[in-house]
Amino acid sequence: MSISLPREPDFDKAGGLVPAIAQDAANGQVLMMAWMNREAFQETLATGRAVYFSRSRNKLWRKGEESGHQQQVRQILIDCDADTVLLQVEQKGAACHEGYRTCFFREVGTDETKIVESRLVDPSDVYKK
Amino acid sequence: MSISLPREPDFDKAGGLVPAIAQDAANGQVLMMAWMNREAFQETLATGRAVYFSRSRNKLWRKGEESGHQQQVRQILIDCDADTVLLQVEQKGAACHEGYRTCFFREVGTDETKIVESRLVDPSDVYKK
Numbered sequence: 001m002s003i004s005l006p007r008e009p010d011f012d013k014a015g016g017l018v019p020a021i022a023q024d025a026a027n028g029q030v031l032m033m034a035w036m037n038r039e040a041f042q043e044t045l046a047t048g049r050a051v052y053f054s055r056s057r058n059k060l061w062r063k064g065e066e067s068g069h070q071q072q073v074r075q076i077l078i079d080c081d082a083d084t085v086l087l088q089v090e091q092k093g094a095a096c097h098e099g100y101r102t103c104f105f106r107e108v109g110t111d112e113t114k115i116v117e118s119r120l121v122d123p124s125d126v127y128k129k
Numbered sequence: 130m131s132i133s134l135p136r137e138p139d140f141d142k143a144g145g146l147v148p149a150i151a152q153d154a155a156n157g158q159v160l161m162m163a164w165m166n167r168e169a170f171q172e173t174l175a176t177g178r179a180v181y182f183s184r185s186r187n188k189l190w191r192k193g194e195e196s197g198h199q200q201q202v203r204q205i206l207i208d209c210d211a212d213t214v215l216l217q218v219e220q221k222g223a224a225c226h227e228g229y230r231t232c233f234f235r236e237v238g239t240d241e242t243k244i245v246e247s248r249l250v251d252p253s254d255v256y257k258k
Contacts, residue, residue: 003227003235003244005235005241005242005243005244006235006237006242007237007242008237019148019162021150021159021162023157023159027157028152028156028157028158029157030150030152030159030215032208033148033150033208033213045237045238045239046239075236076236076237076238077233077234077235077236077237077245078233078235078237078242079161079162079225079232079233080225080226080227080229080232080234081232084162084232084233086159086233096208096209097209098132098209100209103208103209103210103213104206104207104208104213104215105206105209106132106134106135106206106207107204107205107206108135108136108137108174108205108206108207109174109205110174110175112134113134113135113136113207114134115132115134116206
């Protein structure tokens with residue numbers, strides 16, 4: 001069985017957008033999941049800065065453009081089906097708009113949901129309304 | 130700003146399915162990304178075994194039911210928007226149907242795509258046709 005070596009995700013199969021997971025290259029913490037279209041992926045590859053596609057704003061989202069909390073990309077991996085991207089990044093500041101380093105700051109258990117991370121920054125200091 | 134403590138992802142907002150990332154609880158390796166509907170999520174929460182929803186087969190996918198490569202779930206996290214799940218798992222064998230421990234075994238660079246992991250098992254030994 002031979003393994004293909006695609007140059008980019010299969011955006012057509014995925015309907016134009018693929019999930020992109022950002023993981024802290026230094027400590028392995030999963031920081032966030034967002035979406036990429038072909039343009040976002042190619043700009044990420046070319047510049048080494050994480051660029052996503054914002055579904056709510058319907059445009060490219062250069063991570064950190066407002067908050068300053070950019071992601072320097074150390075490695076880009078794609079999965080077996082070529083429909084998911086994993087970025088190994090150096091995260092500046094907090095990945096999450098809620099001010100946590102990771103968006104995954106809540107644990108769901110059978111009895112309760114609880115916050116398991118500490119806030120790094122106050123979101124109101126980062127995002128000016 | 131108060132943080133909500135939802136008991137499950139917002140499946141309705143997400144159209145019924147949310148991405149679920151599985152990460153090796155021991156070494157932090159991101160193993161795979163799949164999808165969960167409410168039933169898959171609730172069964173995962175109740176049993177402590179990862180259950181996904183297979184979009185191609187249009188049914189619940191109890192990870193490892195064919196391969197034996199199950200995932201024991203140590204922690205379930207949800208992201209800030211409550212539309213992505215992160216599972217911390219103990220992975221038995223290989224997460225990937227291609228026989229690699231992780232589905233993210235290929236690195237995309239500006240010049241080439243290359244395989245950066247080693248196969249654990251031969252898929253033809255695992256999946257009987």
